[in-house]
Structure formats: C-alpha cells, structure tokens
Amino acid sequence: MSNKRIDHLDLLESEAIYILREVAGQFEKQALLFSGGKDSIVLVHLALKAFRPGKFPFPLVHIDTGHNFQEALDYRDELVAAIGEKLIVRKVEDTIVAKNLTEPRGKFASRNALQTYTLLDTINEFGFDACIGGARRDEEKARAKERVFSIRDEFGQWNPKLQRPELWNNYNGKIHKGENVRVFPISNWTELDVWNYIKREGIKLPSIYFSHERDVIEYDQQLVALSPFIRLDKEDVVFKCKVRYRTVGDMTCTAAIASEAFSIDDIIEEIISSNTSERGETRIDDKVSEAAMEDRKKNGYF
C-alpha cells in the first residue's frame, strides 16, 4: 500500500494486528509465547493495540529454562502486572525431573533444546491450538522459509515440504485434532524495523539491552556473561566490560556485545553500522551446525 499518510512501520503494525486478530477469530485456545526478549515485548504491545479495550483472548506463556537473566524476569512480572493479563509459567526444570531427562553438559550447557519438551507438554496441558511467537524471517534462513501460520503435527514438528501457500490476506488455520499452529505476526519485520518501532512507540525494554558493566569471559570471539550456569575453565579470564545484549535468550547461549549504546538511538546507530547479523553475533547455539535451526524446528522448537 502506498498511502502517503501511512509509512512502512504503520503497514507492518497493521499487518501484525491483522494476523493477531485472525488468530483470535480462528482458534479456540491460543497462547502468546513470551520470553522477555524485545520481539515478544513488541508482540504484547501489538496485542494491546489489537484487543484493547477488551482483554487479550490468550494468556502469556513463558517457558522458563531457569537460565534467565534476572532483569528479563523482573521486566516480565512488571509488564504482566501493568497490563493485567494472565501469565502462565512452565519450568524446564520440572520437565527434567518429571520425565527423567538428561541435563546437557559442557561449558555452556544450554537447556535450549530441552525447552521443546516443556513447550509441547504445556501445549498438551492447556490444549493450545495456536501459539503466537515473535520469530522474524530475517533472523535465519530456516525462518525465511516458514509461513506466518506454521502447522505443526502432534510432535510439534515443522514439515517444510507441506507448508500451506499464503495468498493475499488469507491465512488458513484449519487443523486436525492434536495439531497446532505456530503463528508469527512479525515475520516481515527486520531487526531494524523492530528497533525503530520500539523507538516510535516508546516501548520500555529490560535494562540488559542497554550498555552496562558486567563480568564476562571471552570465548570463541564472543563475550559471555559470568553466571552460575556456565562452567569456568582454568584458561578463562574473567574481566569487566561495558556490554549490552542484542538478543535476549538464556544466559548459557546468548552472548553480549561490547557496547556503549545507552539509548535506543544509540542502538539503532550501532545496528546500522554493524556488519554482523543478530543471531551470528549473539547466539552460541546457532553455530553448532549450519542447519541448526532447521533441525530444531523440525523437532518441535519454536
């Protein structure tokens, strides 16, 4: 649409609201998966725009790995209190105990893969038929190929060969019992769109997105925060550094970047001049194999 009164952020916002309302209209039991990261925070903001003065037709669901940044948890609780919506938390820890799962080992033992078990259990527990998430297609090439409405089977598996074509404004959310749909309303947003939108809308973020001093170690050219969840080896040197987080995931698999960006404007400036992609710079888990994300998605990951 090229209406001069409406710019690209308005169009992306309207498209996302349209998708959220399609979810509300087409499904019985929906959930908004909330991680405390900027993309899911933007989703909550969009949901406020889509459904106020009514209540959200879905709760926020946090799949808690137990490896969170405290700042993200505090932010989550403040946000939920401020908007007066329901929050469901399910802990990976509990799944590990209940299902007798093996904790991953290693230097950065990440529960990222185990999250999938808790997510699928939570979907079953509440009978969710649609789960809304903040994934974007510019993040990663497996995501670039996923539809806005992504149908998952009983095992949560994504089948890239059996995706429904998405034509015009028609999102087909019809599913059989046991299947569910993952919905990505900000598929067409880039990292920069998200930040420009956060700036325009004055959305508050967890403090770790901004520059702060932190104890870190350097590993494989990435800065990793000191935390009880990572293993320190003899050769590791702990030092203080001004850092911020470009993405917020688990403490075990999210790297910090050296940064002096204290405001959203600083961050936008930093991203424009950056020559590394968001996931490439900050995710330790995507590097394991070139098809890491593709594999995880096929196994039920978000």
Add this chain to the structure above:
Amino acid sequence: MDILRFITAGSVDDGKSTLIGRLLYDSKSILIDQLRSIEKASNKANGEIDLALLTDGLRAEREQGITIDVAYKYFSTPRRKFIIADAPGHIQYTRNMVTGASNSDLIIILIDARHGVVEQTRRHSIIASLLDVAHVVVAVNKMDLVSYDETVFNTIVNDYKEVAASLGLNEVTYIPIAAITGDNITEHSTKLDWYNGEPLLAFLEQVNIKRSAENNKARLYVQYVIRPQAPGYHDYRGYAGRITGGSLHVGDHVISLPSGISTTISAIESGGNAIDEAYAGQSITIQLADDIDISRGDVIVKKSDLQPIVSQDLEALLCWMDTRPLLPGNRYLLQLNSLTVPAIVKHIGYKVDVNTIDKTHNPATAELNDIVSVTLKTASPVPYDKYTVLHTGGGAILIDETSYATVAAAILQ
C-alpha cells in the same frame, strides 16, 4: 518511507539468484557472518563469492533436490523497504509464482540477453497478467556476455512489447543489466552508456505503484468483535478489521453485508486512540451507532462507495495447488479474508495453457498447477469484488474440507 513488494521470475539459468544476491549485497543487507558462510561454500579459485548462494535454501531442499514454495528476503534503502518474494522454479512453478505474485506490487522478469524472449518469459508474463501485478520490469540480464550491445537489448525490447500488448500489460520498464558484475544495478554502468534510464535499484526506489485499492472501495471484513467485560464498557462493541480499500470517517453511512442493514460509524480507534478517519491498509476498530448483529466474516461497506457484489454464484479463475485433482461437484471451503463459507465447484469452464494462453473448454478435472475457470456455488451469500476491481476483495483461497490443505488460489471474476 513505504514498502515495495516484488517478485523475481526467471529460470535457474537466467541469473535470478545472482540478481537477488546482488541487490542484497549492494544494499549492504548481507552481513559478515552470512558472507563468511557463503565464502566457504563458494570455493572459487579467484576468491570471488557466488552471490547465488545467498538465496540457497534448507538442507532438506539441497538433499532432496526440491524447492520450497516461496522464501522472503528483505532489504532497505533510505527511500524504501523492499520485500522480495523468491519463488523458485522447476516443477511447481505456476503454484509458487501465483503465491509470490499475490502479494507483489511489481514483478521483475529476467531475460537472458543471449536467448531473448523464450517460452518461460511468456509464461511468467501470463501469470503476471492473470494476477494483475501492477508493474513489470523486464531486466535483460547477462549484458556482459553480449558485449553490452545496444541492438541486442533493443531487439529483446521490441519482442517483449508484442508479448505485453497481447496480454494487456501496460506498465512495463526495460532495464539492461549484468547481475554478476553489478552493471546497472545500483549505479549507471559506463559499459551501458547508451542506456538513458535509471539503474535497477534506483528505479525500484522511486517507481510509483498505482493500486486498485486506493479509492472509493472502503470495506472492513470484520475479524473479531471486541466486547470488554469491564465496568464502563457494558455497551461497547468494537468491530475489528483492516480496511481493504479507500477510507472510513466517523459519521460515514455504512452497510453491513450480507445482511444489508444500514447504520453510521460512531467511533474509529487505531491502537486504542480515537481517530476521525482511517485508510486502506490500516487495522482499526470501529463502533456503530445502532446495535445490529454483526459477526466475524461480515463486511462493513461505506454507502457512498462502489458496492461489492453479494452472491452465492461466483465465477473464479483457480490456480490448482494440490496434488489431488479438482473434481467438479466436490465441496470445499472458500476463504476470503475473514469470511469462510462452504462452496461447491459446479463446473469447470475452461483450462488456460500458461505457455500460450489458449483455452481448452470443458476439461474433466484440474491437476496441480492448472489454471481453470470455474463456477462456484456457496452455502450463503458472499460479499466480494471482482479481483481486477479490488485485489483484496477478490483474492480468495479454497480449502479441502477433509485435509484442510489450501488447494487453490481463487481469483474472483
């Protein structure tokens, strides 16, 4: 800044992937880590990188030699945000291209300068014409392989003009390029100094797309009814949806379809703020002066605007997208925006040959990738527009009632 959505059409050898890679690379949308991973894969002796690898797909695709329908790529310049629908070729071509073109404002049709207008070019153009894509860019690629020769380009332009005329494609722009060397992509190429037009990217940045949706066709397909269970909101009923054309103002006389009941707009909200008017593309919530029965799938239309058709008998062009054939008499679900209604395919009128545009009348079935004209009978009246009048009022899908697969794109006539 606005958004331009475009699709690139061309076979593997026309350099489509190289062109997309080039646009991403030259607009600095490719970052070091992504570049490193393709450098590793390029394996070229002279250290050059293979831009085509940027659009390379999933492991599942590489292993099985298949391509997944459409991948989306993004880049921005200070003037525009661009969304590329990258529809890979091969067997599923028609289906993929229809999907990608359904949301595109513009199509880039690549022609190999050495081969000129070929059967594929014709097929791409026919699909662009059926989907009523607003603007066609004919990018004559591989000019480096024909010594940047102006006469080669002119011959192709003249040949294509005949194709465009026969299909009624009016907005066509011709640009000579060499994607692999970057000639005429972001900057004027000195090797193509006889070409007076703009380089491709500059053209994409400023092309003005005329959209059918812009005037006097205000429709709001109601997606969801907001009824807050809260003090102070007992009488509040907000009808949530996105305007598909034109504009709506507080005080406008409107009609709810298919019921035909009239009322007026008493309030419009966007993101929780009261506004006086709203435009095509905006997601809004409206309140009405009278308490009438409106639910999801109903359409609110401005009384003074061009009215949609309301009927149970619809003519449509279908692009069949399922491996199981269409059989006349079968029941499907017709989905048009927020409206879903059972529909029976009564009759297949003709099949369009996408290579020649010739029609075969009364075919027994339609197979995967076929384009057929059909008559549909719906279980209840459907408010819709002819696709050529308003894309968003006439672009629908058919869903199989048992598999729930999307089996057809339906271009309402």
